[in-house]
Structures are given as structure tokens and as C-alpha cells.
Amino acid sequence: MAGILDGKVALITGAGSGIGQATSRIFAREGAKLALADVVEEGGNQTLKMVQDLGANAIFVKCDVSKMERRRRGGRQGGRHLRAARLCLQ
Numbered sequence: 001m002a003g004i005l006d007g008k009v010a011l012i013t014g015a016g017s018g019i020g021q022a023t024s025r026i027f028a029r030e031g032a033k034l035a036l037a038d039v040v041e042e043g044g045n046q047t048l049k050m051v052q053d054l055g056a057n058a059i060f061v062k063c064d065v066s067k068m069e070r071r072r073r074g075g076r077q078g079g080r081h082l083r084a085a086r087l088c089l090q
């Protein structure tokens with residue numbers, strides 16, 4: 001059955017616990033591809049396994065979103081989430 005997020009890519013910050021983890025699971029069930037970000041590696045990897053078990057195409061990136069935000073402000077407009085994810089991977 002098609003999900004309402006099929007074909008969408010989502011960056012979820014704070015994905016390692018709480019609201020971020022719950023959102024990750026819901027988005028996975030609805031078919032989104034996920035870039036999970038959290039400053040705590042253990043929680044991020046736990047969520048990654050959860051969403052992969054649900055069938056999602058997902059990656060986990062350990063990063064501090066407060067630093068992402070500082071870098072984003074200095075960047076160009078547009079493509080905000082994808083650029084933020086790329087910056088974390090550097």
C-alpha cells in the first residue's frame with residue numbers, strides 16, 4: 001500500500017529519542033526516505049535500525065544541529081535541508 005510520503009526525503013533532527021524518534025517511525029511507515037540526525041550516536045543508530053526494520057531507506061548522521069544552523073545561515077538560500085545534511089557528512 002502506498003504511503004503518503006512515498007518519494008519524499010525528510011531530514012529529522014533529534015531523531016535519537018522522543019518526538020524525533022516517533023516522527024522517524026511514522027515517516028518510515030509512510031514511505032519517506034530518511035536522513036536522521038542526532039548528536040548522540042547510540043540513539044541515532046537505534047532509530048536507524050527501527051526505521052530500517054520498517055523498510056525505510058535511511059541514513060544516520062551524527063551532528064550537532066546548532067552548528068548546522070550556524071553554517072546554514074552563512075549559506076545560499078534554497079535546498080535548506082539537503083544542504084544541511086550534506087554539511088553534516090563533510
Ligand SMILES: NC(=O)c1ccc[n+]([C@@H]2O[C@H](COP(=O)([O-])OP(=O)(O)OC[C@H]3O[C@@H](n4cnc5c(N)ncnc54)[C@H](O)[C@@H]3O)[C@@H](O)[C@H]2O)c1
Pocket residue numbers: 013014015016017018019020037038039040043063064065066
Ligand atoms: N511545545 C510543546 O508542547 C512540547 C512538548 C514536548 C516537547 N517539546 C520540545 O520538543 C523538543 C523535543 O522533545 P523530546 O521530548 O523529543 O526531547 P528528547 O530530549 O527526548 O529528544 C531530543 C533529541 O534531540 C537530540 N539533540 C539534542 N540536542 C541536539 C543537537 N544540538 N543536535 C542534534 N541532536 C540533538 C538528543 O540527543 C535527543 O535524542 C524539546 O525541545 C522539547 O522541549 C515541546
